[in-house]
Amino acid sequence: MSLKNPLAFVSFKKNLRAHFSLEFIKIGFINALLMSAFIFFALFEADFGRFYDFVASFACALFIIGFVCMITRNPNASTWFWGGFFIGIFWFYWIAYSLIYFELAWLIPFEIIAIACLYGIIFAFCFLIFKIFYIISIKILKLKFQKLLKIIFLSVALFCAQFIHPFGFNWLNFSLPFLNTPLQSILIGKPSTKITPFKVYLNPPQFSQKEKWSKSARASIIKANLNAIDQAISQNARLVILPETTFAFSLSSNSTLHKILLEKSQKIAILAGAIGFDKNLNYNSAFFYDKGAFKRIDKYILVPFGEQIPLPNFMRDFINAKFFAGASDFASAKMPENIQIDGVSMRVAICYEGTRPEFYESKPEILALISNNAWFKPSTQAVLQKLLLRYYARKNSTLIYHSANGSQSQILR
Numbered sequence: 307m308s309l310k311n312p313l314a315f316v317s318f319k320k321n322l323r324a325h326f327s328l329e330f331i332k333i334g335f336i337n338a339l340l341m342s343a344f345i346f347f348a349l350f351e352a353d354f355g356r357f358y359d360f361v362a363s364f365a366c367a368l369f370i371i372g373f374v375c376m377i378t379r380n381p382n383a384s385t386w387f388w389g390g391f392f393i394g395i396f397w398f399y400w401i402a403y404s405l406i407y408f409e410l411a412w413l414i415p416f417e418i419i420a421i422a423c424l425y426g427i428i429f430a431f432c433f434l435i436f437k438i439f440y441i442i443s444i445k446i447l448k449l450k451f452q453k454l455l456k457i458i459f460l461s462v463a464l465f466c467a468q469f470i471h472p473f474g475f476n477w478l479n480f481s482l483p484f485l486n487t488p489l490q491s492i493l494i495g496k497p498s499t500k501i502t503p504f505k506v507y508l509n510p511p512q513f514s515q516k517e518k519w520s521k522s523a524r525a526s527i528i529k530a531n532l533n534a535i536d537q538a539i540s541q542n543a544r545l546v547i548l549p550e551t552t553f554a555f556s557l558s559s560n561s562t563l564h565k566i567l568l569e570k571s572q573k574i575a576i577l578a579g580a581i582g583f584d585k586n587l588n589y590n591s592a593f594f595y596d597k598g599a600f601k602r603i604d605k606y607i608l609v610p611f612g613e614q615i616p617l618p619n620f621m622r623d624f625i626n627a628k629f630f631a632g633a634s635d636f637a638s639a640k641m642p643e644n645i646q647i648d649g650v651s652m653r654v655a656i657c658y659e660g661t662r663p664e665f666y667e668s669k670p671e672i673l674a675l676i677s678n679n680a681w682f683k684p685s686t687q688a689v690l691q692k693l694l695l696r697y698y699a700r701k702n703s704t705l706i707y708h709s710a711n712g713s714q715s716q717i718l719r
Contacts, residue, residue: 329380335388338388339372344362344693345686347361359486362485377461377464391423394422395422397425397690399685403681424472473611474610476661476662477690481697485693494700495702496703498705504543504648506543506717508709509538510552510709512680513680514680527554531548544575544648547578547707547709548709549709550711551581553581568598575596575597576593579591582602588636589638589639590656591604591656596645606642608658651672653665654673655675660708661695666701670702670704672707675695675708676709676710677709678710679711696718705717
C-alpha cells in the first residue's frame with residue numbers, strides 16, 4: 307500500500323497537469339474568442355451604420371470558424387472545457403458586476419471564475435456524451451464512416467451545449483451570430499411588420515445604480531420621471547414607458563405620487579417599473595396607469611441569484627443572511643400578463659423576462675419591456691440583451707418596445 311498510494315498520487319497529478327496543458331488552454335481560448343467576437347462587434351453597431359450587416363456577416367464567419375475548430379482541432383474533454391471556460395468569461399463576465407452594489411466587490415474575480423468553470427464543465431460534459439454515443443455507434447452498432455460520424459456527433463454535442471441552462475439562465479444562444487446576416491431569415495425569422503396605431507414615448511431619464519436606490523435622490527428621481535411623462539404628453543404620445551424600478555419604492559404606499567400618476571393617466575397611458583408590496587411580500591413590478599385606473603403587473607420569472615436564490619431553503623437562508631443583510635427573495639407572479647390600450651394588446655415583461663421563451667409562447671404581436679441595466683454598466687450585458695431581444699422578436703414576429711435605464715431604449719423588430 308505504501309508503494310501504491312504514491313504511485314496513484316503521481317498518476318493523478320500527471321493526469322491533472324495534462325488538462326492544464328498550455329496547448330489545450332490556447333486552443334480553447336482561440337475557439338472561444340472566435341465564437342464570441344460577434345458580441346464585441348455589436349458594441350459598435352451604431353458606428354458601423356449601414357455597413358453593420360457586412361460586419362455582422364464577418365463576425366458570423368468567425369463564429370462558424372470557431373465552431374468548426376472546436377470539433378476538428380484536437381477535440382477532447384480538455385479543449386472543450388477550456389473553450390467553455392473562456393466562452394463563460396467572454397459572454398457572462400458582467401454578471402459579477404452586481405456584487406459592487408452589495409459591497410461585495412472583492413468577490414467579483416471569484417464569481418467570474420465560478421461562471422467560467424460552470425460553462426467549462428457544461429462543454430466538457432457535452433464532449434463526454436459525444437464520446438459515449440460515438441463508442442456505441444462504432445463498437446456496438448458497427449457503423450461505418452467513422453470520421454463522418456465523429457464530426458456529426460461532435461457538432462450535435464457542441465450545438466446542444468446551449469440547451470443546458472444553469473439555474474434556468476438561457477443567454478447562451480448560438481443563433482445570435484446569424485442575426486443581420488443572409489442566413490437570418492432561414493435560421494431565425496424576419497422582422498415584424500406590426501405598427502401600433504399610436505405613438506409610444508421611449509426616452510426615459512437615466513440614473514446610476516447608486517443614485518437609483520439612494521433615499522436622498524428620491525425627490526429628484528420622481529421629478530425627472532414626471533418631467534419625462536410631461537414631455538411625452540407634449541409630443542402627443544399615447545403611451546410612455548419608464549424603465550424597471552424607475553421608482554425604486556412601492557407606488558401604492560406613496561399616495562401623493564400615486565394620485566399624480568392617476569391624474570396624468572387621463573392624458574397618457576403610463577407603464578413604469580416600481581416595487582410591489584402585498585401581504586408582506588416584495589415584487590418587482592410594472593405599474594400601468596390609464597384613464598384614471600391602474601393595474602400592477604408582477605414579475606413572473608425571477609433572475610437566479612439576483613432576485614431569488616435557486617437553492618434549498620437552508621442554503622438560500624444562509625446566503626441571504628451572510629451576503630444580503632438578511633433580505634428575502636422577491637415573490638413572483640403566477641403567469642405573464644397583458645395590458646390593453648385602445649383595443650391593442652401588449653404583453654408586459656420585466657428585464658430578464660424579455661429573453662425568456664415563455665413570454666413568446668402565444669406569439670404576442672407587441673411586447674412592452676422595461677429593464678434596469680445600470681447593474682452591469684459598463685459591460686457588454688446590454689449588447690447581449692439587445693441581440694437576444696432581436697432574436698426573439700424575429701423568431702416570433704413580435705414588436706418590442708424596450709425602455710431601459712443604463713443603456714439605450716429602442717424599438718426592436
